[in-house]
C-alpha cells in the first residue's frame with residue numbers, strides 16, 4: 001500500500017541586511033532601471049559579516065519555524081533533506097550540520113545538488129520515502145548563501161545582481177486525509193547544458209592554488225558563469241513543459257491551478273509563463289522583487305509567504321515549477 005505525503009508546516013528566514021539596486025550601483029557599474037527592467041528585482045538580502053548566518057544556520061532558522069507550525073517534534077523527524085548549491089563546506093553537506101544544530105538523534109541526512117530545481121527534487125525524495133512507508137516525517141530545507149561567492153565588481157554584474165541569500169523549509173508528513181497532499185512530482189535534466197550556468201571552481205578539477213596561479217586577475221572561474229539569454233530561452237520552454245506534464249498526470253487543466261509558485265528566477269520568466277497560460281495575477285505568486293533569486297530557497301520562501309498571506313487554502317491545487325543549472329527542471333502538483 002502506498003501512503004501519501006503532505007506539507008504539514010512551512011517556514012523561511014532571510015538575513016536582515018537589505019541590499020537595494022542603488023546599493024549595488026555603488027559597487028559596480030549598474031543601475032536600478034537596468035536591473036528592474038530585465039529582472040524585476042528591487043532588492044535582495046545578503047548575509048553580513050558578523051551576523052552569524054551561513055547556509056546551514058539559515059536553514060536551521062527556517063526549519064525551526066516549519067517544525068513549530070507542523071507541531072511535529074524534532075525527534076520525530078526520520079530524514080533531513082537539504083538542497084543547496086552553496087554549502088558551508090565542500091564536504092560534508094549541510095544536512096548533517098542541521099542534524100547536529102537541531103540536536104535530532106542520529107537520523108539520516110542527505111544533500112541534494114540540483115540548484116534552482118533543488119527544492120522540488122528534494123520534495124520528490126521526501127515524497128517517495130513517505131509514500132513507501134519507510135519514513136513518516138521528513139524535514140526538507142532549501143538554503144543559499146550566494147553573496148559569499150559572487151563577483152561584486154562590474155565584471156560580475158550580469159550574474160551578481162540577480163542572486164540573494166535566504167532559506168525556506170517544509171516538514172512533510174504522512175497524510176491522513178484521502179487525496180490531501182503531494183499528487184505528483186516530475187523531474188528532468190539535460191547535462192549537455194551544464195556549463196551554460198555553472199561555477200567551475202574550486203573543484204577537484206580546478207583547485208584553488210592552481211586557479212590563482214593560472215588566472216592571476218582576469219576570468220577567474222571560481223565565480224559563477226551564466227549565459228543569460230540561453231538560460232532564459234531554455235527556462236521558458238522547460239517551465240511550460242513541466243507544468244503541463246504535472247497537470248496532465250493529474251487530469252487537471254490550466255484553469256484548475258489555484259496557485260502557481262514558480263522558482264523565482266527572474267520576474268520576466270514568471271510573467272512570460274503567466275501570459276502563455278493566461279493565468280490571472282492571483283493565480284501566480286512572485287516575491288523576487290524583495291529577495292532576488294535565492295535558488296533552492298526560492299520556492300519554499302515563496303510558498304511560505306503565500307501561505308502566511310492566506311493565499312493558499314485547504315483543497316487548493318498548487319503547482320510548483322523550477323528550472324536551473326544542470327540544466328535541471330521539475331514540477332510538483334499539490335492538493336493542499
Ligand SMILES: CC(C)(COP(=O)(O)OP(=O)(O)OC[C@H]1O[C@@H](n2cnc3c(N)ncnc32)[C@H](O)[C@@H]1OP(=O)(O)O)[C@@H](O)C(=O)NCCC(=O)NCCS
Nearest residue numbers: 030031034038116157158161228229231232265266323324
Ligand atoms: C541575465 C539577464 C537579465 C541579462 O539580460 P540581457 O537582456 O540578456 O542582457 P545581456 O546579457 O545581453 O547584456 C546587455 C548589456 O547589459 C550589460 N549588463 C549586464 N549586466 C548588467 C548590469 N547588472 N547592469 C547594467 N548593465 C549590465 C551587458 O554588459 C551588455 O552590455 P553591452 O550591450 O554593452 O555588451 C537575462 O539574460 C536573463 O534574465 N536571463 C535569465 C537568467 C536567469 O533567470 N537565471 C537564473 C536561472 S535559474
